[in-house]
Amino acid sequence: MLLALPVLWYIVFKYVPMYGVQIAFRNYNPADGITKSPWAGLQYFKQFFQSYYCVDVIRNTITLSVFSLIFSFPVPIILALYINEIKNSKFKKAIQNITYMPHFLSVVVVVSMITIFSNKDYGLFNRIIGLFGAEPFDFMASAKAFQPLYIFSGVWQDMGFSAIIYIAALSSVDPQLYEAASIDGATRMQRILHISIPSIMGTILILFIMRIGNIMSVGFEKVLLMQNSLNLSSSEVISTFIYKYGIQNGEFSYSTAVGLFNSVINLILLATANHFSKKATNTSLW
Amino acid sequence: MCKRIKFFMKSEKTFDRIIIIIGLVVMIVIMVPVLFVLAASFSDPEYVLNGEVLLWPKGLTIEAYKRVFENEKIWRGYLNTIIYTILGTTISLTLTILAAYPLSRKRLKGRNVIMLGIIFTMYFSGGMIPEYLLVRDLGMYNSMWALLIPAAISTYNLIVAKTFFENSIPEEVYESASIDGCGNIRTLFSIVLPLSKAIIAVLILYYAVALWNSYYSALIYLRDEMKAPLQIILRNILLIGQTEQMGTNDVGMAEKIKLAESIKYAVIVVSSIPMLVIYPFVQKHFVKGVMVGAIKG
Numbered sequence: 001m002l003l004a005l006p007v008l009w010y011i012v013f014k015y016v017p018m019y020g021v022q023i024a025f026r027n028y029n030p031a032d033g034i035t036k037s038p039w040a041g042l043q044y045f046k047q048f049f050q051s052y053y054c055v056d057v058i059r060n061t062i063t064l065s066v067f068s069l070i071f072s073f074p075v076p077i078i079l080a081l082y083i084n085e086i087k088n089s090k091f092k093k094a095i096q097n098i099t100y101m102p103h104f105l106s107v108v109v110v111v112s113m114i115t116i117f118s119n120k121d122y123g124l125f126n127r128i129i130g131l132f133g134a135e136p137f138d139f140m141a142s143a144k145a146f147q148p149l150y151i152f153s154g155v156w157q158d159m160g161f162s163a164i165i166y167i168a169a170l171s172s173v174d175p176q177l178y179e180a181a182s183i184d185g186a187t188r189m190q191r192i193l194h195i196s197i198p199s200i201m202g203t204i205l206i207l208f209i210m211r212i213g214n215i216m217s218v219g220f221e222k223v224l225l226m227q228n229s230l231n232l233s234s235s236e237v238i239s240t241f242i243y244k245y246g247i248q249n250g251e252f253s254y255s256t257a258v259g260l261f262n263s264v265i266n267l268i269l270l271a272t273a274n275h276f277s278k279k280a281t282n283t284s285l286w
Numbered sequence: 287m288c289k290r291i292k293f294f295m296k297s298e299k300t301f302d303r304i305i306i307i308i309g310l311v312v313m314i315v316i317m318v319p320v321l322f323v324l325a326a327s328f329s330d331p332e333y334v335l336n337g338e339v340l341l342w343p344k345g346l347t348i349e350a351y352k353r354v355f356e357n358e359k360i361w362r363g364y365l366n367t368i369i370y371t372i373l374g375t376t377i378s379l380t381l382t383i384l385a386a387y388p389l390s391r392k393r394l395k396g397r398n399v400i401m402l403g404i405i406f407t408m409y410f411s412g413g414m415i416p417e418y419l420l421v422r423d424l425g426m427y428n429s430m431w432a433l434l435i436p437a438a439i440s441t442y443n444l445i446v447a448k449t450f451f452e453n454s455i456p457e458e459v460y461e462s463a464s465i466d467g468c469g470n471i472r473t474l475f476s477i478v479l480p481l482s483k484a485i486i487a488v489l490i491l492y493y494a495v496a497l498w499n500s501y502y503s504a505l506i507y508l509r510d511e512m513k514a515p516l517q518i519i520l521r522n523i524l525l526i527g528q529t530e531q532m533g534t535n536d537v538g539m540a541e542k543i544k545l546a547e548s549i550k551y552a553v554i555v556v557s558s559i560p561m562l563v564i565y566p567f568v569q570k571h572f573v574k575g576v577m578v579g580a581i582k583g
Contacts, residue, residue: 009381010404013436017412017420079312086305097566098313101320104561106499108517109554112524113319116550122337124322156316188301213409220414221502225521239414246415247506259413267410 021260037253044257053236061237064147064223065215072155072162073211077204079159080166081196085188096167099160111225114153115140140226143234150226150235165207169200205277213270238262327351327551331544334551350552353545360553362512363519370515371497374434378493379486381439382447387474389444390451391460408441414506421507432507433500433515443492450485451478491568498561516557524550 025040048054079099086092102110117124118139126136139145173195181191220239227235238258246255321341326334330345338344354360388394389401411417417436426432455478463473479486501517508514 007385007400009435009439010407013417013420013438014407014411017416018410021412021416082305082308085301086309087302091306091309095309095313098316101562101565102316104495104499104565105558106501106517106520106561108499108501108520108524109558112520112550112554113323115524116323117319122335124319127337156319160316187297242414243506247418252415252419256413256415259415263410263413270409 021256025257040253044254045261047254048258048261053241056233057236057238057241060234061239062215064150064237067147068151068154069211069215071151072158073208075155075159076162077166077200080163080170080200081192083163083167084170084196085192096160099163101160102157103161105157107221107225110153110157111222114149114226118145118149140228141230143231146226146231146234150222154222165203166200169203170196173199201281205281209270209273209277212273213266215266215269323551323554327548327555329548331548334547335544349545350548351556353549354552354556359511359519360516360556363514363516364557366513367498367516370430370433371494373430374438374497375490375493377434378438378440378443378497379489382444382489383474383479383486385439386444386447386451387478388470390448390455392457404441404444418506427507428509428513429507430513433503434497437500437503440492440496443489447485447489450482454485455481487568491564494564495561520553520557523553 025042025044083092083095086095118126120126120136120138123139125139130136137145139149177195178191181195186194220237220243223235223237224240224243227240239262242255242259242262245251245258318341322339325341325343326339327350328343328346328348329339330347331350333339333344385404389397391397412420421427421432421436426435459477459481460473463477468476499517501515501521504513504515504518508518
């Protein structure tokens with residue numbers, strides 16, 4: 001009975017928009033409403049796939065996401081393994097506190113910091129590479145630098161916070177396993193490889209599967225803030241594209257079609273990843 | 287045998303030393319950008335622009351902060367964000383608990399079906415546009431409610447809360463409550479809630495931080511600058527360069543530009559302080575909450 005209100009919320013705010021997704025297949029006219037707008041079939045999908053920017057946008061989204069995954073997925077795991085090995089509890093706490101901290105900065109703040117640091121004349125990045133004798137470089141103006149900037153700032157911000165889950169999982173491993181291993185003569189590295197990692201494999205896989213399900217929906221907020229006319233060729237991703245065409249230009253049907261394409265691919269990837277994980281290791285989301 | 291143990295002990299020690307070195311490097315990498323911003327906010331802009339400031343202020347001045355505190359827009363943004371955060375967290379907390387509690391009771395009919403329906407929304411949604419259209423059709427456009435209601439429940443948080451209830455409140459408690467004649471609502475208020483302080487703390491934290499730092503909803507749904515939250519104001523100042531309104535009419539052009547720079551740093555510090563101050567007090571609750579929710583969920 002108590003559930004009524006939240007369930008209503010879910011229906012209204014999650015399922016009703018799903019119903020609205022059909023405007024991807026219609027020529028939506030706000031005056032006519034959803035059901036009265038003329039049916040357009042796959043017209044908008046065709047329009048997208050035939051457009052000159054289609055390949056770029058999809059490519060940007062996928063490469064950004066995949067590289068993000070490759071670089072930012074393992075780091076929290078390694079960090080957690082590392083923290084788990086620290087003996088001095090004060091040092092351990094200090095590292096944890098310090099690494100969590102950037103997570104609490106807003107995305108606006110972090111992107112502003114990136115912009116400031118990228119400044120050609122006095123930015124921190126250029127000062128550092130200057131120490132190695134390199135020429136100053138305007139990072140924000142370069143399409144090539146966009147992905148590394150995006151990814152590494154993401155790692156910087158979230159590695160501590162994302163490590164919490166793994167740290168928690170690691171702390172529930174029976175210490176006797178470690179003791180038995182060291183009695184048998186295993187070195188630290190061996191203990192990490194053969195005890196720590198397998199114990200959190202389940203957690204790692206689940207989080208990985210969930211991450212794959214998000215491959216095509218690169219975080220819109222940060223990309224939008226980091227975009228500028230100079231790096232657009234590598235910074236335009238599907239979500240910012242939908243924002244521009246849909247909300248700024250009002251081409252509702254078109255952008256919804258693109259959005260639907262995005263969601264469906266995500267679902268397929270998610271189901272596939274889940275399926276393989278089930279087959280291989282028995283861990284899965286459902 | 288003795289040699290083996292000695293080698294073993296030594297490699298343990300080297301390992302530990304390496305650990306400390308890595309730790310220090312990590313700490314430096316994380317802290318340097320933050321310390322730089324802090325130092326730059328207290329420095330004379332001349333030194334900052336010349337690249338002379340690194341970790342410590344040079345030409346100590348609080349001019350930038352003075353300008354920030356004099357700025358009306360920033361105060362209004364601050365006020366708006368405080369209101370939105372408090373209101374939004376309350377709404378989210380209420381809805382989440384209202385959903386998590388019944389769903390944690392095994393004897394609820396249709397429980398699995400409802401859970402499935404809820405989890406499905408984590409992976410598939412109507413998309414940006416249908417949601418936008420819905421908010422508009424409901425008349426919430428350009429109003430505070432567009433920021434608080436569409437994002438009120440985070441399914442992830444709901445699962446964490448539900449798992450917490452399932453694992454921390456034994457069935458016996460419910461049984462004795464119903465023997466004493468407690469209906470559902472009373473059970474919730476008098477028994478479950480007092481036992482759930484940890485998870486309430488976690489929920490408040492997750493939601494409050496998310497609300498404080500959010501700018502996406504405001505960007506899409508708000509047109510009126512008077513209603514803009516702090517993050518939007520920040521974005522305007524920091525990324526679009528709207529520093530002209532910072533009341534710098536009494537200085538020349540070159541001075542203006544320099545001042546604009548240091549104002550950026552001060553503004554970053556001022557807007558992040560609340561969240562950064564809260565987090566140390568709260569981090570043990572975070573860890574507990576994540577442990578409960580993520581491992582089981």
